[in-house]
Structures are given as C-alpha cells and as structure tokens.
Amino acid sequence: MTTIFDKILSGQIPCDEVFSDNKCLAFKDITPQAPTHILIIPRKPIKSLKDITKEDQELLGHLLLKGTEIANAAGLESWRTIINTGEEAGQTVFHLHIHIIGGRKLSWPPG
Ligand code: 5GP
Numbered sequence: 001m002t003t004i005f006d007k008i009l010s011g012q013i014p015c016d017e018v019f020s021d022n023k024c025l026a027f028k029d030i031t032p033q034a035p036t037h038i039l040i041i042p043r044k045p046i047k048s049l050k051d052i053t054k055e056d057q058e059l060l061g062h063l064l065l066k067g068t069e070i071a072n073a074a075g076l077e078s079w080r081t082i083i084n085t086g087e088e089a090g091q092t093v094f095h096l097h098i099h100i101i102g103g104r105k106l107s108w109p110p111g
Contacts (some may be wrong), residue, residue, distance in 0.1 A: 004043050005095035009110045019070055023062050026070055035103030040067055046096040049085040069102050076102040 007013040008027065018038050029037040040063050046052060052060065064081070071079045074106035079102030084091040 002062055002096070003093050003095040005039075005093055005097065008044060009041070009043060019066060021066075023059060024066060026066060029099070034101045034106070036071075036076060036079070038070055038074070038100040039056055040070065040098040040100065047094045048091060048096055049083055051096075053083075063098055071100050071102060076100075076103070077104065078102055078106075080106050 004013065008015045009025060011020050015025075017027050019026040019040075022043070024040055024042050026038055026040040042059055042063060044056070044059065046056065067081055079100055082099040082101065083096070084099075090096065
C-alpha cells in the first residue's frame with residue numbers, strides 16, 4: 001500500500017527537507033509537536049519496526065546516526081527519538097519513520 005511518505009519520497013508531495021542521501025530522507029513534521037520536530041524515513045519501504053530483518057541492521061544504525069547529526073545541527077541539547085510501532089502505539093503512517101522532537105521540555109511518561 002502506498003503511504004503519504006512514499007509520495008514524499010517520489011516527489012509527488014512536497015516536504016520541508018532537512019537532509020537527504022541515498023538511504024534516507026529527513027523533513028519537518030507537518031504538525032510539529034515541539035519547536036523542532038523532524039521525521040527521518042528510509043527510502044526502503046519498510047512498514048514498521050515489526051517488519052525489519054537482519055538485512056536492515058546497517059540501515060537502522062544509519063537512521064539513528066543521522067538523527068543525532070540532525071539534532072546537533074538543529075542546536076538541540078536534549079531531544080526525544082520516537083518510533084511508534086503499530087496502531088495502538090500511535091503509528092498513523094505505515095512507512096517506518098523516526099521522530100526527532102526537541103526544543104521544549106518534554107513530559108514523561110507518554111500518554
Ligand atoms: P506516527 O503517528 O505514524 O508516528 O507519525 C506520523 C507523522 O507524520 C505525524 O507526526 C504527522 O504529523 C506526520 N505527517 C503526516 N502526514 C504528513 C505530511 O504529508 N507531511 C509531513 N511533513 N508530515 C506528515
């Protein structure tokens with residue numbers, strides 16, 4: 001099934017791009033939950049963390065590393081890295097994505 005993120009990857013839908021390479025794309029969330037709210041998605045169409053395999057190990061490390069580089073470039077001292085997995089956990093787009101959220105005090109535990 002094609003998701004909104006597939007359409008962003010193919011250029012059908014525009015995004016506010018932050019970073020791009022041959023493995024991933026990072027862009028600003030359309031409904032930011034904090035002053036900085038960036039999504040990092042793999043170009044590979046993986047639905048969620050439920051669907052990863054050993055083959056994705058390097059890619060997942062790459063996404064996390066880019067998350068740190070992007071958070072540092074945004075000047076964040078603290079941030080939260082979130083991967084919602086499955087509907088009950090709050091996943092609404094079924095193309096794997098990492099949220100980088102920061103720039104304000106964040107509460108815990110999540111709702
Ligand atoms: P999830 O709830 O699946 O973890 O996160 C999906 C995120 O995608 C949400 O934070 C939502 O605001 C964001 N989002 C949904 N559609 C679009 C879109 O068309 N463009 C951008 N930039 N973000 C989107």
